[in-house]
Amino acid sequence: MFPGATADRDAASYVIVGAPLDISTSFQPGTRFGPDRVRRFSETYDDYDHTTDSFFSELAVHDAGDIHAWSAAREYLDHLASELRAAVWDGSIPVTIGGEHTVTAAGVEAVEPDVFVCLDAHLDLRSNYDGNEWSHACVTRHVLDTAEEAIILGARTGSPEEWDRAAQDDVTVVPPEDVASWLSDPPAFDDRSVYLSVDIDGADPGFAPGTGTMEPFGMTPREMRDLVRTVAPFCDGFDVVEVNDRDDGQTAALAGKLLREFIYQHADRADL
Template identity: 75%
Template sequence: MFPGATADREAASYVVVGAPLDVTTTFQPGTRFGPDRVRRFAESYDNYDHRTDQQFTELGVHDAGDVRAWDDVPEYCDYLGGQLRDVVWDGAVPLLLGGEHTVTAPAVEAANPDVFVCLDAHLDLREEYDGNAWSHACVTHRTLQTADEAIILGARTGSADEWARAEADDVTVVGPESVDDWLADPPTFGGRSAYLSVDIDAADPGFAPGTGTMEPFGLSPRQMRDVVRTVASACVGFDLVEVNDRDDGQAAALGGKLLREFVFSHSALDS
């Protein structure tokens, strides 16, 4: 159980769902361990948040456990999407713990946002990778089948075709060197809903080495925290993906903290 996620499912405002998919990782596998690892390394965090004057255990968070993964990625994503759709239909906000980034696609379909906001080192705008349209390298492309717009924060690598695709009006790329400027004057969603996906590799690997495809020159944890705080108010869903077991807990600790920051910031709207 995610620490502090003590609410009953029927009364929950937020529902944690683990999705330990680890099929298309392209360098260092291990995302199957991500959900439990994030839960484990969040155990040391205090229940109380001074900034928002809230107790995590009072915010209606329920942990529904993991949706066990299997090798048929389209079939698994279809089933996972159904589980997340139930969360949305019950009036709760899904908090998805990956697993590889592929699991974001069914979550976005379930939440049905207007804007997809992503913290990610990679553009993930490929139509396929190694012949696989369900690769984690295709997830932003796939989310644009649901959302009208994608904002990718921290991206610093991609293929020539991906960079060309990113020039379209429905994609905004904010490189690591420009994230502080974006935070100083963030977009107003104007009543449009957003979904926030945090790929832990958006962080510089010096801060979060436990991920499959590390990319240097990334974001600091504080920048990622500030993005989460800024976007949370518009969000109808959140995920944290691409944490694996190949470090001493740095990536999982950061991921768990960002999930909590999302809940505290989103809950503060109603307090």
């Protein structure tokens, strides 16, 4: 159980679901261990958050456990989407812990947002990777079948074809060096539904080495925290993905902290 997720399912405002999919990782596998590691390395965090003057254990968070993965990605995503959609229909916010980034497609399918905001080192706009259209490197392209717009924060690498796709009007790319400027004047989401995905490799690998495809020159944890705080109040769904077991827990600790920041900030705005 995620620490502090003490609410019963029928009383939950937030439903955490682990999605340990690990079939298309192209460099360092291990995301199947991500949900458990994020829970484990979140155990030391204080229940109380001074910024929002709230206790995590009082925010009606439920941990539904893991949806165990199998080798057929499309079928798994359909099943995961149905589980997350049940939370949406119950009036809860689905919060997914990955697993590879492919699982985000299920979250977006369940929520059906207008805007997809993603913290990520990679554009993930490929039509396929090594012949696999359901690779983690294709997830944002799939998301754009549902969402009207994608904002990719922290992106710093991609193929020529991905950069061509990113130049279209429905995609905004904010490189790490421009994140501070974006935070000073974020878009007005107004009444549009937003889904927020945190690919932990958006962080510089010096801070988060336990991920499948490390990419230097990334964001700092504080920048990622500030992005989550800024976007969270407008969101109808959230995930944090691409944590593996190839470090001493630094990456899982960051992922768990960002998940908590999302819930603290979302709940704080919901109370207004």
